[in-house]
Amino acid sequence: MKNKLVMIMLIILIAITLVGAVALVVVLKFTGEEENKEPTIDEILEASVDIPQMTTNLANDDYIRISFKIQTDNKKAKEELEKRDFQVKNIIIHTLSERTSDELRGAEGQTKLEEDLKEKISEIMQEGTVEKVYITESLLQ
Structure with missing residues (x-):
């Protein structure tokens, strides 16, 4: 029992x-x-780098004045991207010089540019990746 x-x-x-x-x-x-x-806006800003206004020629002899904000996935990636600013500007200039003004017109063309830059800039990164590229200012002439 x-x-x-x-x-x-x-x-x-x-x-x-x-x-x-x-x-x-x-x-x-x-x-x-x-x-x-999703990250908060404060987290996005902490991991983002501003690329100041740039003016460059396009493939069809027009030119563009443009600036960007590049969002990375962490603070170390942001620090690396700030050090690589000359490489980023070089990538932007080369990418834009291959495009015509017609290719950059409209939302579709700008989205394609943002995606191409994201891919190319991520290739040079060692500490992280680029999450998003934002066009913050654009004047096409």
């Missing part, structure tokens, strides 16, 4: 422990922060 009572108490104790563990996992999973949450 004593053995049977101890066995029942042990089974109840194990069941309560398992129910508690499952409840804890469920609560932590649903109340925990998402891993893929």
Whole structure:
């Protein structure tokens, strides 16, 4: 009888422990922060670099005056990008010199430019990656 009572108490104790563990996992999973949450605007600004206004010729002898904000994935990447500003400007000038003014007109052309610059600048980065390139000012003539 004593053995049977101890066995029942042990089974109840194990069941309560398992129910508690499952409840804890469920609560932590649903109340925990998402891993893929979007960064706040302050986090974006902390990891972004401004590329001042540049003027360069395009492939069809028109010219463009343009400036950018480049968002990186962390502060170390931002510091590296600030040191590589001459390389970034070089990439921008070369990329723009291959485009005509017609290719840069409209949202589609600007989005394509932003994506191309993101890809090319990310290739030279060692400490992180470029998350997004924003055109902050543009004058096409």
